[in-house]
Amino acid sequence: MENGKDELRLTFEELVNQEGKKVYNLAYRLCGNREEARDLAQETFARACENFGRFRGRSRVFTYLYRITYNLWCNRIRHRSRHPSFSLTPDDPERRPWEPADPAPAPDRALEAEERLELARRCLEQLEPADRLIIVLREVEDRSYEEIAAVLNCRLGTVKSRLARARESLREKASPYLEAWLK
Amino acid sequence: MKKNERHATPADFSAYLDGRLAGAGREGFESHLAGCGECGRRLKELELLRGLMRELPAADPGPGFERAVLERARDRGRRYAFAAWYRRTAYGLAGLGLILIVAIYLQRPAPLMETGPERLLEVQPSEAPAPLPEAGPPVRAAKPAGEEKKSAGRFRNESGAESLRAQGGGSAVKLDDQARSYEAAPESVERKAPAVGSASTLSKGELAARPPAPMMSAPAAAMNEESGRGTADRPAPGLEAPAPAVSVARESAGPVAGSALDVAGRRSSISTAGALEKEAEVRGLEGASRSDTLTAATGSDSGPRLARLPAAPANLLIRNSRDWSRLWQTQNTVQNLSLPLPPVDFRKQMVVAVPTRQENRAYQVLRSEEKADRVIIYYRDVTTEKCDKDEAPPEPPYQVQVVNVRSRVEFQKAP
Numbered sequence: 001m002e003n004g005k006d007e008l009r010l011t012f013e014e015l016v017n018q019e020g021k022k023v024y025n026l027a028y029r030l031c032g033n034r035e036e037a038r039d040l041a042q043e044t045f046a047r048a049c050e051n052f053g054r055f056r057g058r059s060r061v062f063t064y065l066y067r068i069t070y071n072l073w074c075n076r077i078r079h080r081s082r083h084p085s086f087s088l089t090p091d092d093p094e095r096r097p098w099e100p101a102d103p104a105p106a107p108d109r110a111l112e113a114e115e116r117l118e119l120a121r122r123c124l125e126q127l128e129p130a131d132r133l134i135i136v137l138r139e140v141e142d143r144s145y146e147e148i149a150a151v152l153n154c155r156l157g158t159v160k161s162r163l164a165r166a167r168e169s170l171r172e173k174a175s176p177y178l179e180a181w182l183k
Numbered sequence: 184m185k186k187n188e189r190h191a192t193p194a195d196f197s198a199y200l201d202g203r204l205a206g207a208g209r210e211g212f213e214s215h216l217a218g219c220g221e222c223g224r225r226l227k228e229l230e231l232l233r234g235l236m237r238e239l240p241a242a243d244p245g246p247g248f249e250r251a252v253l254e255r256a257r258d259r260g261r262r263y264a265f266a267a268w269y270r271r272t273a274y275g276l277a278g279l280g281l282i283l284i285v286a287i288y289l290q291r292p293a294p295l296m297e298t299g300p301e302r303l304l305e306v307q308p309s310e311a312p313a314p315l316p317e318a319g320p321p322v323r324a325a326k327p328a329g330e331e332k333k334s335a336g337r338f339r340n341e342s343g344a345e346s347l348r349a350q351g352g353g354s355a356v357k358l359d360d361q362a363r364s365y366e367a368a369p370e371s372v373e374r375k376a377p378a379v380g381s382a383s384t385l386s387k388g389e390l391a392a393r394p395p396a397p398m399m400s401a402p403a404a405a406m407n408e409e410s411g412r413g414t415a416d417r418p419a420p421g422l423e424a425p426a427p428a429v430s431v432a433r434e435s436a437g438p439v440a441g442s443a444l445d446v447a448g449r450r451s452s453i454s455t456a457g458a459l460e461k462e463a464e465v466r467g468l469e470g471a472s473r474s475d476t477l478t479a480a481t482g483s484d485s486g487p488r489l490a491r492l493p494a495a496p497a498n499l500l501i502r503n504s505r506d507w508s509r510l511w512q513t514q515n516t517v518q519n520l521s522l523p524l525p526p527v528d529f530r531k532q533m534v535v536a537v538p539t540r541q542e543n544r545a546y547q548v549l550r551s552e553e554k555a556d557r558v559i560i561y562y563r564d565v566t567t568e569k570c571d572k573d574e575a576p577p578e579p580p581y582q583v584q585v586v587n588v589r590s591r592v593e594f595q596k597a598p
Contacts, residue, residue, distance in 0.1 A: 012253070012256065016252050016253060016256075020244065020249055021241070021243075021244060021248075025241055025242050028242040029239075037244075038248065041244065041248070041252065042251055042252050043255070045255070045256055046252075046255045046258075047259075049259065049260060050259060050260070116235055117238055117239060117240075120232065120235035120236060120238075121239060123232075138201075139232075139236035139237060140236050142237070145201075160197065160198065163197050164192075164194040164196070164197035165193065167197050167200075167232070168193040170232055171229060171232060174228075175228075178228045178232075181231060182224070
């Protein structure tokens with residue numbers, strides 16, 4: 001399916017099979033938690049099922065689903081900021097508190113590569129929601145500017161400026177480790 | 184890096200990374216990178232981060248993800264359908280309630296017109312008539328036939344229609360020659376007892392459309408038979424009836440006035456009928472340019488609120504169907520008639536009722552004329568020397584005019 005008009009003919013089950021993993025991955029990149037990402041992806045499809053009549057097929061269906069995912073995630077962030085909660089259960093390893101790694105080079109190169117990925121993921125989680133979304137779309141999923149503009153519902157010039165700002169913000173977050181990694 | 188040369192901006196780095204910096208911009212950027220270590224290092228950091236982001240492994244949602252998604256969507260669909268049904272039902276009920284409220288609002292009784300307290304008619308307790316029975320026996324039936332004929336004979340000696348107007352009775356007010364008016368306002372009129380005995384004049388377009396003769400012929404014929412009067416000397420069937428007589432005329436009161444239905448009645452039988460015949464004939468001759476006129480008997484107090492100017496006829500403003508129905512029913516009962524209640528649309532119209540006899544004077548409402556902001560009621564003083572309560576036969580108490588609702592009602596004596 002190359003365009004939204006064709007995707008309008010998909011059954012809901014086919015849509016879930018085609019886009020389910022993409023939506024889940026986006027949710028996971030945004031939330032940083034597998035369970036929450038699963039719930040967010042399911043909620044995304046439930047909402048899409050309710051309101052699929054509004055999708056006109058002018059863009060790819062994944063942009064429609066991504067926009068729902070992002071909006072739902074922003075709602076959850078907003079709700080959490082207004083209703084903070086604290087867990088009494090032991091920490092989820094996925095959600096353990098941020099611990100800066102020792103910038104000194106590790107002896108084991110494989111372990112170092114894994115640590116770099118973990119650090120990169122942590123840096124990504126520290127970004128603002130809008131910056132995080134555009135970094136995920138461009139750097140992780142390698143989406144084109146046009147697709148990003150469709151997801152964000154903005155113009156290409158806006159995508160360029162937002163992407164530049166998000167990259168700069170990510171670089172600042174990772175700056176304590178970048179010098180060691182570049183050596 | 185040359186002196187005064189600025190570093191590359193984040194937008195330049197971002198565009199260069201994405202291959203969107205072309206031509207002179209790209210060459211300038213690359214030449215700057217060759218001479219600027221800081222920008223070169225910054226570019227390497229960005230490339231490293233991009234590489235790391237692209238190395239992030241794709242997450243697997245785990246088994247049963249698609250099934251769970253479909254399950255939730257199905258469940259949400261059921262809830263959504265119920266919510267939609269609930270919303271439609273709620274909106275429907277709300278709309279129905281709104282329609283009911285509007286219907287009740289439109290059906291409410293119209294407020295009465297207001298006059299100042301100094302303009303209210305003062306009626307002594309002794310002048311107030313006794314309360315009338317709702318559906319008591321007709322007054323005619325209680326009277327012996329001979330007495331009825333006697334009074335009728337006296338009345339016949341009066342001269343024609345003029346004698347009809349000369350029936351004075353219980354009273355309250357004197358008239359001035361000057362026209363008087365009062366401002367209309369709802370809900371502040373005191374309830375007063377009106378005078379007794381008069382003829383009623385009712386004007387309304389809907390009533391004019393009715394054929395008046397059939398409406399009045401049945402009671403007229405019945406009363407003729409009752410009085411024992413022969414049919415040979417009746418000049419016009421329907422007009423000689425003892426109680427009601429009908430005549431049709433067109434009223435040229437003005438552009439708004441429309442047609443009028445003139446209702447006047449007599450309780451006495453034969454002589455009243457003769458007088459009514461003459462009056463009907465007069466009206467019939469004038470009728471080419473006047474509104475439809477119906478003359479019928481009416482009798483007594485209706486009990487609605489009474490208000491007046493000191494120098495104008497005491498009058499009633501009826502602005503709801505309840506008072507209108509009471510007035511009509513009472514007059515029918517007293518006059519032994521069963522005329523149907525003339526329909527009046529009280530959303531747009533009101534009834535002006537003028538007691539005929541007031542302080543030994545008798546008045547006749549001739550017509551009404553509707554202006555943009557007021558209604559003018561033309562009346563005539565028909566008081567004669569015979570206007571004695573004991574001698575004159577009972578009359579319908581009111582002359583009634585149906586007019587369109589206006590803020591002011593003026594009374595003007597006709598020349």
